[in-house]
Amino acid sequence: MGLAELLAAYNAAHGPDPAAVTRSPDGVLVLLSGELDMRVSNDLAPILDAALQDCSPGGRLLLDLSKVTYIASMGVGLLTNLMGKAERQSIRLVLVDIPPRVRKIMEVLGLMAFFNEERREGVEPP
Amino acid sequence: MTRLIAATSELFRAFASDESEKANVEAVNIIFGFMKADAAALYYFSGSKEYRFCLAGTEFPIALTEERWKECVRRAEGGGGTARRFGPWTVPGFGEEMACWLGAELYHAGGGVGYIILGRKSGDWSDEEGAALSNIAMAVAPIVRARADRERAEFVRRQVEANLVASDRRLRSFIEDSRDMIYFANAADIVTGVNAAGLELLGRERHEVIGHPFADLALNPQDREPLLRRVRGDGFASDYEIVLRRADGEAIFCLETSHCNRGAEGEFLEIQGIVKDISERIKDEREMWKTNLELAEANMKLQRTQSIMVQQEKLASIGQLAAGVAHEINNPLGFLKSNHATLEKYVRSVVEAWRELRRIVPEAAAGIEGRLGLAEIFEDIEPLFSDSDDGFARIVRIVASLKNFSRAESDEALAPYDVNAGIESTLVVAWNEIKYVAEVKKDFGSIPPISARGGEINQVILNILVNAAQAIGSLKREGKGLIAISTRVRGDRAVISISDDGPGIPKDIQSKIFDPFFTTKDPGSGTGLGLSISYDIVVAKHGGSLTASSEGVAGATFVVELPIAGPPEGAGGD
Numbered sequence: 217m218g219l220a221e222l223l224a225a226y227n228a229a230h231g232p233d234p235a236a237v238t239r240s241p242d243g244v245l246v247l248l249s250g251e252l253d254m255r256v257s258n259d260l261a262p263i264l265d266a267a268l269q270d271c272s273p274g275g276r277l278l279l280d281l282s283k284v285t286y287i288a289s290m291g292v293g294l295l296t297n298l299m300g301k302a303e304r305q306s307i308r309l310v311l312v313d314i315p316p317r318v319r320k321i322m323e324v325l326g327l328m329a330f331f332n333e334e335r336r337e338g339v340e341p342p
Numbered sequence: 343m344t345r346l347i348a349a350t351s352e353l354f355r356a357f358a359s360d361e362s363e364k365a366n367v368e369a370v371n372i373i374f375g376f377m378k379a380d381a382a383a384l385y386y387f388s389g390s391k392e393y394r395f396c397l398a399g400t401e402f403p404i405a406l407t408e409e410r411w412k413e414c415v416r417r418a419e420g421g422g423g424t425a426r427r428f429g430p431w432t433v434p435g436f437g438e439e440m441a442c443w444l445g446a447e448l449y450h451a452g453g454g455v456g457y458i459i460l461g462r463k464s465g466d467w468s469d470e471e472g473a474a475l476s477n478i479a480m481a482v483a484p485i486v487r488a489r490a491d492r493e494r495a496e497f498v499r500r501q502v503e504a505n506l507v508a509s510d511r512r513l514r515s516f517i518e519d520s521r522d523m524i525y526f527a528n529a530a531d532i533v534t535g536v537n538a539a540g541l542e543l544l545g546r547e548r549h550e551v552i553g554h555p556f557a558d559l560a561l562n563p564q565d566r567e568p569l570l571r572r573v574r575g576d577g578f579a580s581d582y583e584i585v586l587r588r589a590d591g592e593a594i595f596c597l598e599t600s601h602c603n604r605g606a607e608g609e610f611l612e613i614q615g616i617v618k619d620i621s622e623r624i625k626d627e628r629e630m631w632k633t634n635l636e637l638a639e640a641n642m643k644l645q646r647t648q649s650i651m652v653q654q655e656k657l658a659s660i661g662q663l664a665a666g667v668a669h670e671i672n673n674p675l676g677f678l679k680s681n682h683a684t685l686e687k688y689v690r691s692v693v694e695a696w697r698e699l700r701r702i703v704p705e706a707a708a709g710i711e712g713r714l715g716l717a718e719i720f721e722d723i724e725p726l727f728s729d730s731d732d733g734f735a736r737i738v739r740i741v742a743s744l745k746n747f748s749r750a751e752s753d754e755a756l757a758p759y760d761v762n763a764g765i766e767s768t769l770v771v772a773w774n775e776i777k778y779v780a781e782v783k784k785d786f787g788s789i790p791p792i793s794a795r796g797g798e799i800n801q802v803i804l805n806i807l808v809n810a811a812q813a814i815g816s817l818k819r820e821g822k823g824l825i826a827i828s829t830r831v832r833g834d835r836a837v838i839s840i841s842d843d844g845p846g847i848p849k850d851i852q853s854k855i856f857d858p859f860f861t862t863k864d865p866g867s868g869t870g871l872g873l874s875i876s877y878d879i880v881v882a883k884h885g886g887s888l889t890a891s892s893e894g895v896a897g898a899t900f901v902v903e904l905p906i907a908g909p910p911e912g913a914g915g916d
Contacts (some may be wrong), residue, residue, distance in 0.1 A: 217495040251568055253568075253582075253583070254581075254583075280446070285564070285567075286564075286565055286567075286568050286569070288583040289595065289624055292469060292631070293627065293631060296630075296631040296634065296635055297634070299635055299638065300634045300635055300637070301638075303635075303638040303639060303641065303642040304638055304641055304642070306645060306646075307640065308857070311667060317564055317565065319476060320561060320562055321561070324561065324585065324593040325624075325628050325631075325634070326628065327628070327631060327632065327635070330632075330635045330639070338736035
């Protein structure tokens, strides 16, 4: 299943909190929203893997977390696994606009230092 | 008859004065006396669901087993309230054999039974005595039965109460002794109860928890919202992960399963939840994630280092190749230049000889001169030699530059390095890239020799110059662009500034241009390693700095700063 089909299936199941993928010269941008709990994380994993395959070595995969309202350990596991895969493929994974509540969990787990982070101007956390 | 009334009255008094079962013993003693019996007994099924036996002459009722009870009352059964005679018989387990017995059923309905039996050692019971016992039985039966029923009701109540107490105790013990936190919160999510495990988990006193919003106990109070939404909507939430905060600030990873308790009208009464500490599991997972990330990072660094080494090796090889070519050119160039100088001397001698010959034999010489066009040839000789000299000088300079540039062996030691000469020689090497797209404006200050690995610094300058030329070339404009190079001393540092009037560096990628593999060139045109390696050479190996800036549309400026005294102690690279 291609990225478009995976996204369509995901958004059909998680309508109110959809995911979106856009491509730009800056890299592949994946917008995540809602609660990254066990079910959502399981469903998101193939989408993020497919988005990673869309990036070329030396390119960037940006995860926009500005609309994420909750993260469980499975969600943190999803991000760390993706980070590992990205580094092995020489792709720079960047977390964009990490909400404070998500950052707090990552910091408590001592994992924040492993991630690259960017903040856009004027984006308010949810 | 009068005696019977008196006995009955005495029986009523006995029952009225004592509410306990002892009244039954007193009653059987009264009947024993009134009927002039040698033995008397009252059997009944007590309110506490026990088979009882009250024997005349004793003080307390005696409990019987079901088997013994059946053995005892078998002879008195039947006949309703009418007394029956039987015997000889012995009360099983008690007393001696009596010849004649008189028995009457007190009642036999509603799960309760009772009997009175009277025994005589000798002689029989008369019909009048039988009638009297029937009358007595009729009189006391409602009382004995009512007392048994009342006692049974009381017994049931006590049993229900005991069951309730036991059930409450069991529930309390389940909640209090649970190893998991169990809590109750009202509809507004204010904690109304919590068990000991919960207090221990949170490291808080009961008053610090009860009466406070549950959200206050969470590391992220907002993380309580999804759970409340599920509990209010679906009636429950299973295995919801929440991070709680101990009083000492420590974060505890928990798994919560909760449901809502609703009233008869469906109104939300309270939340009842069980919270399990899964910190140990999360700790293990975290270690696994961390190890994976560290491995991936190490793997990535290894890959980058390998790529950088390969690229550096390539550059070094190019440098060595250039040095080899320069060396090879140098020898023939030496004798070419020497031969050229000799040839020039010889030609000048020949020209001088020809001019002398023309003075001696003018006519013959003029003929030859005119036929061979010697006048033009002699005229061209000077500029030809002059141009050739220039050409030789340029070749010598290029070869010298190549030799100067190509000192990029990886084990090159620190040595005095002339920054301006380094730039000059690098310009020669890069000239082919630059000459069609840009003019070069040099503004060199007086720089003392710095301690550096010259070959590496030349690589950095070459990289910046080639990038500048390519950036200018990408604009496809009419006429040439400009590369401005200046050198200065600032404090204890030599500062090289190289500016171009190309398209500049977009602001959003300025922070990335020194990252390995980052490139804006078309696939295959750039490795994305040039500036990364340059950064490594200047910053890591020489303790200097390399910065890029791009203001407005005025192109890009790269500034290389190098410590004149050489890399500080501890700078990498060797």
